[in-house]
Amino acid sequence: MLCDSPPKPKRLTLSIANYRVIRILTRPNRLQATERRIVIALVTDSASQLSPELAAEFGVRIAPIIVNIDGVEYREGVDLTADDFWSRLGDGDIPEITTSQPSPGTLSEIYRSAVEGGATDIVSVHIGAEHSGTINSALVAAEMVDVEVHVVDSGTASFGVSCCVWEAGSAIAVGASASEVVGRVEEIRPSIGTAFILSALEFARRGGRFDPSLLPDSEPGECEGVAVLSGYGGHLEVVAVGHSVDELCDQIVECFLSPGRTIRAGVCLADPATLMFTEGIEERLQTAPVEVDLVRYRLGPSIAAHTGPGTAGGFWYCTDI
Incomplete structure (x- = not known):
């Protein structure tokens, strides 16, 4: 048998x-x-203005933007902090400031560090290609490591990038795959909005990042008022003009709450003189009739170089999409 x-x-x-x-x-x-x-590492660049709280919560690795001030190069967040930058503007003179993207080498080092830390996939979210060459650097760096790197063009700048990082980190935290994380960022990206004021128009003109038609020919005065700029994606328009801190805070918050639904929001603090705006906006959002998940971020050199002192406002996005 x-x-x-x-x-x-x-x-x-x-x-x-x-x-x-x-x-x-x-x-x-x-x-x-x-x-x-499966371990997904999250990477961004310092132009995201990511808050320390969000960076720590999601373990985000940050590639520094290069900031050149009067011929001297600095790495944002490494050897040039926001306080350092603003203190250099205290004498009233406007220095020659330029910014440039991290090199592929810098990004590849960050990717390798993530792999050495156990990462099996990397999601790398960056300032939009229309604003910076960082996306190109990330694509080149992605070819230098042995794991899959998902490079995401946020299509925005400043804390708008952080909105994408915030959502990506939240998706990773509940077990999403790398491709699902990228898909989730793409879903919320159209809902990322911004509203802000510019007080140092000479910075904005020099930076060339704003449509000249949005910038008055002279610095804002008490009679003319200060314009509130707002919009989604790359489209901005003047939506209001305010003549006091309270009026401008009301107008900015009205933009934040315009979706009429749950939002996550970041409110910036630029130079110390703008604290009254930051606190005024935060107070109004904390008592809003809709749920607001709120963080404060510091407006650092890579963005402040194009906006200057006196900038106030922030970004938001809808979470229930």
Whole structure:
């Protein structure tokens, strides 16, 4: 009498949150198991103006933008802080300031560090290609590492990039795959809005980042009032003109709440003189009739170089999309 042949190996794949467990069953009552943990690292650049709280919560690695002031190069957030930058403007003179993207080498070092830390995938979210060459650097750097790097063009700048990072980090935290994280960012991206004021128009003119038709020919005065700029994506328009701190805060917050639904919002603090705007906007958002998840971020050199002192406002996006 012939014995039954031993059972053939059976391969089972179980997906649990962001873990994938592969088991090989070789014979009854004996199990060999191999576990591969999916770890997604999140990377951005310092032009995102990401707040320290969000960076810590999601373990975000940040590539510094290069800021050149009167011929001297600095790395934003490394050897040039926001306070350092604003103190250099205290004498009233406007220095020659330029900015440039991180090199592919810098980004590849960050990617390798993530891999050494256990990352199996990387999601790299950056300032929009129309504003900076950082996306190109990230694409080149992605070819220098052995794991898949998902490079995401946020299509925006400043804390608008952080809105994308915020949503990406939230998706990773609940177990989304890298491709699902990218998809989620693409879903919320059209809802990212901004509203702000510019007081140092000479900075805005020099920076060339704003449509000249939005900038008055002279600095804002008490009679003319200060314009509130707002919009989505790359489209901005003057939506109001205010003549006092309270009036301008009301007008800016009205833009934040215009979707009429739950939002996540970042309110900027630029130079110390703008604190009254920051606090005024925050107070109004904290008592808003809709739910607002609120953080404060510092307006640092890579963005302030194009907006100057006296900037106030922020960004928001809808979470229930």
